[in-house]
Amino acid sequence: MSFPPHAAEQPLLHPYDLGAVRLRNRIVMAPMTRARADNAELVPTALHSEYYRQRAGAGLIVSEGLWISPGAIGAINVPGIYSQEQVKAWRTVTDAVHAEGGVIFAQLAHTGGASHPAFRGGHLPGAPSAVNPGIKVFTPTSGQVDTVTPRALSAEEIAEIVEEYRTAAVNAQRAGFDGVEIHAQRGYLIAQFLNPSLNLRTDHYGGSAENRARFLFEVLDAVTAVWARHRVGVKFAPHQVIGTGSVSPGVLAGHEYVAERLDDHRLAYLHLMMTRRPNETVTADQRLESLKRFRSLYRGALVANASLDRESGNAVIAEGLADLASYAQLFIANPDLPTRFAHGLPLAEADRATFYQGGAGGYTGYPAADRSLPLEA
Numbered sequence: 001m002s003f004p005p006h007a008a009e010q011p012l013l014h015p016y017d018l019g020a021v022r023l024r025n026r027i028v029m030a031p032m033t034r035a036r037a038d039n040a041e042l043v044p045t046a047l048h049s050e051y052y053r054q055r056a057g058a059g060l061i062v063s064e065g066l067w068i069s070p071g072a073i074g075a076i077n078v079p080g081i082y083s084q085e086q087v088k089a090w091r092t093v094t095d096a097v098h099a100e101g102g103v104i105f106a107q108l109a110h111t112g113g114a115s116h117p118a119f120r121g122g123h124l125p126g127a128p129s130a131v132n133p134g135i136k137v138f139t140p141t142s143g144q145v146d147t148v149t150p151r152a153l154s155a156e157e158i159a160e161i162v163e164e165y166r167t168a169a170v171n172a173q174r175a176g177f178d179g180v181e182i183h184a185q186r187g188y189l190i191a192q193f194l195n196p197s198l199n200l201r202t203d204h205y206g207g208s209a210e211n212r213a214r215f216l217f218e219v220l221d222a223v224t225a226v227w228a229r230h231r232v233g234v235k236f237a238p239h240q241v242i243g244t245g246s247v248s249p250g251v252l253a254g255h256e257y258v259a260e261r262l263d264d265h266r267l268a269y270l271h272l273m274m275t276r277r278p279n280e281t282v283t284a285d286q287r288l289e290s291l292k293r294f295r296s297l298y299r300g301a302l303v304a305n306a307s308l309d310r311e312s313g314n315a316v317i318a319e320g321l322a323d324l325a326s327y328a329q330l331f332i333a334n335p336d337l338p339t340r341f342a343h344g345l346p347l348a349e350a351d352r353a354t355f356y357q358g359g360a361g362g363y364t365g366y367p368a369a370d371r372s373l374p375l376e377a
Helices: 046-054 084-099 155-174 189-194 214-224 249-262 284-295 310-318 329-333 337-343
Strands: 016-018 021-023 027-029 060-067 104-109 136-139 143-146 179-184 232-236 269-273 302-305 324-327
Touching: 027 337, 046 084, 060 084, 084 104, 084 155, 104 155, 155 179, 155 214, 179 189, 179 214, 189 214, 189 232, 189 249, 214 232, 232 249, 232 302, 249 284, 269 284, 284 302, 284 310, 310 324, 324 329
Parallel strands: 027 060, 027 324, 060 104, 104 179, 179 232, 232 269, 269 302, 302 324
Antiparallel strands: 016 021, 136 143
8 A cells, every 4th residue: 555645645644633632643753762851850951842842743742751750760861740840841841842733742651670779879669579670771870780679569659659640640731731641661660560470469469460450540540530531541562572581471461451441441542562672673464463453452542653654654544453653763863754754755864872862962953854855766
């Protein structure tokens, strides 16, 4: 299936009603950690305002994952949404996006065991169980290091974290975001609860798919007590692997259970991340299999995040496999990505070496396309 470079003939460029929010197109800027909050308070800066403003042509922007509390931190130079200074600074960002006619959701994140004592004064991070996730973490003191074995959270601590999500949702509202997305993928805290290899609990937070999903739904209840359900999305990665392992049938089955339950919640969307590991490319067959599987389970708005380009993004929407398509790396070097898609203009390539280096280089310095350039072949 081929789609000419004309807006009217590209499903990606058609408007979409996301609950009460009207999106100008079906192109979503996926959440991406860019490590530009290089200050002790983890407050977004003028660079963040310019970065997101440049990309406001997306139908929907989802912010980088924002820490819901100091205890949620697990990477350097990533901003939070837990302090008054952060809320005030994010208001500047959302104002800049809205001035361009854009829509922006805040992604709420907690790393759980995918963190390190270097972020918490030498104390162990908390997780569902005392199981080392076996990944790398970039710390402020020692660079990239291995994760350690975390301590198991008590039921009281879990309740406190649920309240932190609620407070972060309130802060996102005060900061002017149009909605929130719950980060439930990539081995962070919610994904750890969903994973039977990382969640060995024997209380009502572990042992069965229903119990392992309890934390996610408690978080969802807390967040939707603040935001209307049609302004809340969930992003998960049912095919994810931890460390050097393979895709777990238990993880996949647990996510299928979650998708079926979420179908009754009438949320803004379910954001389906299909990669197994960071920087992995999803094949066409993997994309088709995953979208068919979860489209049958979740009948609300489905966002596909699956190594898409213009052609494949248009195709999944035209075929009814997804309602919106999200893009990460393509938005880094192409701030005007929807315009480039609309006119069939060449796409710039992002410099991976600058993804997390800080500063304007590789962040706000990518230009919009020259409309005089020849169309893509």
